[in-house]
Amino acid sequence: MNPIHILSALVCVGVASAQVFSSGGCPNVKLQSTFDLNAYLGDWYEIYKFYAAFENGQSCAKAHYELKPDGHIKIVNSGNKDGKPIQAVGDAYIPDPTNEPAKLKLRFSSLAPYGNYWVIDTDYTNYTFIYSCSGVLGITHYEFAWILARQPYVTEEVKTKLFNEAKAFGIDTSKFAFQNRTLCNDK
Numbered sequence: 001m002n003p004i005h006i007l008s009a010l011v012c013v014g015v016a017s018a019q020v021f022s023s024g025g026c027p028n029v030k031l032q033s034t035f036d037l038n039a040y041l042g043d044w045y046e047i048y049k050f051y052a053a054f055e056n057g058q059s060c061a062k063a064h065y066e067l068k069p070d071g072h073i074k075i076v077n078s079g080n081k082d083g084k085p086i087q088a089v090g091d092a093y094i095p096d097p098t099n100e101p102a103k104l105k106l107r108f109s110s111l112a113p114y115g116n117y118w119v120i121d122t123d124y125t126n127y128t129f130i131y132s133c134s135g136v137l138g139i140t141h142y143e144f145a146w147i148l149a150r151q152p153y154v155t156e157e158v159k160t161k162l163f164n165e166a167k168a169f170g171i172d173t174s175k176f177a178f179q180n181r182t183l184c185n186d187k
């Protein structure tokens with residue numbers, strides 16, 4: 001090994017251990033202490049989302065949430081991909097409504113494991129800020145975030161408030177992609 005290789009090996013180890021011991025896990029986010037599921041149901045427009053590979057090429061995304069007879073929530077996500085309408089139907093529920101009411105579990109296939117859908121902040125009538133983070137062996141983590149709104153836009157005031165909340169938890173708001181819905185045929 002020449003000195004350059006040894007140096008880069010040391011740098012890599014240093015970075016890896018820094019991740020394990022400092023920013024390796026998911027950020028410690030504080031969720032709403034209460035959650036009113038009935039007020040949350042209905043239609044939401046996607047305004048900001050973290051770049052997520054599984055949604056690549058999608059636009060004009062909307063979500064519709066309704067209560068199922070078994071107390072779970074039916075999720076219907078719709079949008080366009082490459083100019084064609086697409087739709088995904090999922091299932092969500094709140095595993096521990098008493099102690100962690102804003103922590104939902106969500107999946108889009110009965111074969112898939114449930115993923116996290118945590119509500120950091122919603123006022124039910126304007127916006128919701130959703131977050132999901134999964135740690136990988138305590139070494140690294142991957143995260144998703146969405147800001148949805150009842151109208152096809154959020155005000156500058158709401159955007160600033162939610163971005164500031166995200167920053168306070170160490171969530172990188174530069175990963176938010178803005179959905180300009182001007183051409184989306186929203187009601």
Ligand SMILES: *[C@@H]1O[C@H](CO)[C@@H](O)[C@H](O)[C@H]1NC(C)=O
Nearest residue numbers: 123125126127150155157158
């Ligand atoms: C939230 O929604 C309510 C009812 O639609 C509206 O009166 C209010 O101005 C909205 N607030 C913000 C901050 O957008």
Ligand SMILES: *[C@@H]1O[C@H](CO)[C@@H](O)[C@H](O)[C@H]1NC(C)=O
Nearest residue numbers: 153178179180181182183184
């Ligand atoms: C959205 O796009 C339209 C044109 O398609 C543009 O006029 C408008 O300024 C954009 N809005 C934002 C907030 O970027």
